[in-house]
Amino acid sequence: MTHTSETVEALVEQLSKLPTIGRKTANRLAAYILKMSREEVVEIAKAMVAAKDRVVTCQVCFNVADYSPCPICASHRRDRSVVCVVEDPSDVFALERTGDFRGLYHVLGGVISPLDGVGPNDLRVRELVGRISGKPDLTTASGEVAETAEAYDESGVQPPEAVPVEEVILALNPNVEGDTTAVYIGQLLDAFDVKVTRIARGLPIGGDLEFADEATLSRALEGRSGL
């Protein structure tokens, strides 16, 4: 016990549970919270609980959203012939921030990782195949029925016109798990008339060739393209 207040100590303990927040940062945050107005603190606390209470999983793309289907899936302005496969909702945020992608998403909820005991059945892989095949009448990994049509029926949103998927872009991280998952999904989708691509791996913009690691450099060479 280094604090003179058990309440502060409890707060520091709670804050330390969050990722990227060590004991030192937690102390600093606690000191800041004590200086904030009660209203401000209540607002943060409410936002945290609201996220748990209100946020749902889109039953089409499995992204987090306030409604299902999510605004992207329900949009009439997105290109429905392209589906971008990502690991986590945060990857959707990252891609949306670029403003360059106008297609739909599919959130796997992880990547294949035998070391962590994560296999294809723990991910939304079957649901992806369902979307590509145009027969999304499969039970999801969690046992819920994820029928695109049904998701729309329940929401009362007018579903955009169904369009066959022409391209699946695998936007998975360039590491062992991402590679494994990409290869696995690529093989699964071989059976369908759909183009499967993967986002480029190479030197980051602003990066320096001199300081790039060998794996990145090899991949950058391998992936070279015409001017």
Added chain:
Amino acid sequence: MTHTSETVEALVEQLSKLPTIGRKTANRLAAYILKMSREEVVEIAKAMVAAKDRVVTCQVCFNVADYSPCPICASHRRDRSVVCVVEDPSDVFALERTGDFRGLYHVLGGVISPLDGVGPNDLRVRELVGRISGKPDLTTASGEVAETAEAYDESGVQPPEAVPVEEVILALNPNVEGDTTAVYIGQLLDAFDVKVTRIARGLPIGGDLEFADEATLSRALEGRSGL
């Protein structure tokens, strides 16, 4: 708007208000919060609000605590002849962690910083003088009456025997504001029969002379002591 959920967006916004938490970390925390159980999130949210609701300022040392006087001021085992003056409650935490200091504290609530518009009257300087002079019958910076005896009367805690303060240790940060505050307090306390010291400034333990900045090195030389 890069999120598909306004609730998540609101949470990220709220979290970004905290120090050391940028938009990226806020996104990461939000993703983690969505994965936590509702109970865990409620626990964190409650701890934050509880800190605002339950934590009070000790009316003797002005540290944060669950009760006034705080456990340190109320303790019969601390050396009441030594008072360590610090800027913030977090400095008390840091010093208590060493386990080396057995005296009492006095939290100024800041340091003199003309650039930020903070003068001696915004700090608990008068209260410090009150404690040293043995006549702590002054109104505090915030206008409340901070009378040590009264603080004890209200709490019902048996006050430890009053002991005259023999030494005031200024544990202020080694920067311009800390130096200014130290000099100011030193001059104020000149009128009393009390030894005023300041914690040593020099090379940090494990630090490297070669990489130390000149100011630190100068101070380390100046503060050299016998073996």
